[in-house]
Amino acid sequence: RAMSGDLAVVAKDKEASSKGTMQTQITTDPPRGTRDFPPEDMRMRTWLFDKFREVSRLFAFEEVDFPMVESEDLYTRKAGEEIVGQLYNFEDKGGRKVALRPELTPSLARLVLQKGRAQSFPLKWFAIGQCWRYERMTRGRRREHYQWNMDIIGVPGVEAEAELLSAIVTFFTKLNITSDDVGIKVSNRKVLQAVLEKYDIQPDSFAAVCVIVDKLDKLPREEIESELDKAGVPSVAIEGILQALTLQSFDDLEALIGAESGAVAELKQLFALAEGYGIQDWLRFDASVVRGLAYYTGTVFEAFDKEKKLRAICGGGRYDRLLSTYGGQDTPACGFGFGDAVIVELLKEKKLLRAFPHEVDDVVMALDDSLKIPAAGIASRLRSTGRVVELVIEKGKKMKWDVLCDGFVELWSVVWLDPSFPVFYSAAFSITSQTIVI
Numbered sequence: 001r002a003m004s005g006d007l008a009v010v011a012k013d014k015e016a017s018s019k020g021t022m023q024t025q026i027t028t029d030p031p032r033g034t035r036d037f038p039p040e041d042m043r044m045r046t047w048l049f050d051k052f053r054e055v056s057r058l059f060a061f062e063e064v065d066f067p068m069v070e071s072e073d074l075y076t077r078k079a080g081e082e083i084v085g086q087l088y089n090f091e092d093k094g095g096r097k098v099a100l101r102p103e104l105t106p107s108l109a110r111l112v113l114q115k116g117r118a119q120s121f122p123l124k125w126f127a128i129g130q131c132w133r134y135e136r137m138t139r140g141r142r143r144e145h146y147q148w149n150m151d152i153i154g155v156p157g158v159e160a161e162a163e164l165l166s167a168i169v170t171f172f173t174k175l176n177i178t179s180d181d182v183g184i185k186v187s188n189r190k191v192l193q194a195v196l197e198k199y200d201i202q203p204d205s206f207a208a209v210c211v212i213v214d215k216l217d218k219l220p221r222e223e224i225e226s227e228l229d230k231a232g233v234p235s236v237a238i239e240g241i242l243q244a245l246t247l248q249s250f251d252d253l254e255a256l257i258g259a260e261s262g263a264v265a266e267l268k269q270l271f272a273l274a275e276g277y278g279i280q281d282w283l284r285f286d287a288s289v290v291r292g293l294a295y296y297t298g299t300v301f302e303a304f305d306k307e308k309k310l311r312a313i314c315g316g317g318r319y320d321r322l323l324s325t326y327g328g329q330d331t332p333a334c335g336f337g338f339g340d341a342v343i344v345e346l347l348k349e350k351k352l353l354r355a356f357p358h359e360v361d362d363v364v365m366a367l368d369d370s371l372k373i374p375a376a377g378i379a380s381r382l383r384s385t386g387r388v389v390e391l392v393i394e395k396g397k398k399m400k401w402d403v404l405c406d407g408f409v410e411l412w413s414v415v416w417l418d419p420s421f422p423v424f425y426s427a428a429f430s431i432t433s434q435t436i437v438i
């Protein structure tokens with residue numbers, strides 16, 4: 001029987017190899033545009049996310065989370081946004097049109113509506129979540145990243161934006177990034193709204209115009225002009241719009257849209273509050289900031305590196321109409337998104353990224369099988385005191401040299417368990433860890 005069994009196995013393998021169905025190696029790469037996080041990368045990511053959490057906690061925000069898959073309906077906005085054009089959407093086995101979320105704000109708005117007025121406003125919620133986009137790999141860009149979001153729901157005044165900007169500055173400061181390295185451009189979409197009204201442009205093209213002019217720093221001016229033309233903006237207005245976006249002082253702004261405009265009042269109040277927080281050095285009014293999301297209605301802001309080598313570090317703004325577009329009541333809201341990619345590039349650029357070694361307090365190893373049991377006991381006792389203990393569990397006397405020699409060898413303390421005498425020798429031995437127990 002065994003023989004025939006073996007022969008059968010051999011025959012199958014022969015047949016498999018001839019048919020080429022031998023189990024070929026699966027690719028070990030992650031799907032296109034996505035990343036793995038092996039231990040050393042994961043330690044850096046954990047460090048970064050802990051900073052996100054530290055700041056959110058300082059500002060008394062509550063953590064929330066949502067599914068990564070949402071109904072496509074949450075994102076089918078018609079303003080020509082890139083994020084909607086690159087939706088990672090599909091039909092599930094139940095025929096539902098779903099999408100991997102490209103951002104977190106719509107989920108947060110959905111959860112606010114779900115909880116309804118039962119909760120007491122203002123809500124101060126934060127989330128850290130993976131977001132997705134599906135773009136042709138022609139550009140080889142990533143298809144996923146993690147975003148930290150902080151949102152304030154239920155505060156109509158710019159006090160909310162001031163809190164969010166202070167949180168962003170607090171975060172940068174915790175990473176030793178200064179206002180010499182990074183600035184935050186602040187504007188207000190009501191500037192653009194006032195300009196469009198001057199030219200009698202319909203409010204329903206406002207979102208599309210914002211999405212188009214947000215691309216000013218990425219596309220040639222002619223392309224922006226032709227896109228505005230296609231969006232139905234008369235050419236005389238195009239000049240006025242592009243002119244308005246160059247404003248960088250409140251005086252110029254007042255000259256263009258009048259001192260009694262809402263935008264001027266809100267911006268002045270926001271900058272006054274910023275003085276209170278002591279973050280004024282980080283902020284600058286810059287009418288060219290529009291942001292590329294259709295739902296912003298008021299303040300918009302984005303952090304940038306002053307060497308202008310990188311893309312926007314984070315960005316956000318006020319979105320007072322989003323909840324009502326989902327069928328809810330008009331609810332004031334504002335928030336920001338902070339991606340996990342550009343900030344790391346900035347930290348590398350500024351040499352602010354430290355090493356993230358695997359840290360162990362003690363290594364316990366039994367060099368003799370008869371010591372395995374007491375070694376386990378020692379490891380447990382050390383761990384019960386909160387010490388990080390690597391218990392060497394592989395067979396035999398092989399020292400886990402990579403653990404022992406990971407870091408700097410200084411002779412410090414080795415506690416030797418001798419099977420014949422329950423006596424402890426102590427020689428000196430220590431590597432990034434305090435005690436080696438053998």
Ligand SMILES: CC(=O)Nc1cnc2ccccc2c1
Nearest residue numbers: 131132133142143144145341
């Ligand atoms: C620099 C980077 O990775 N950007 C990035 C990567 N993935 C995304 C996925 C969804 C939306 C925006 C995204 C943005």
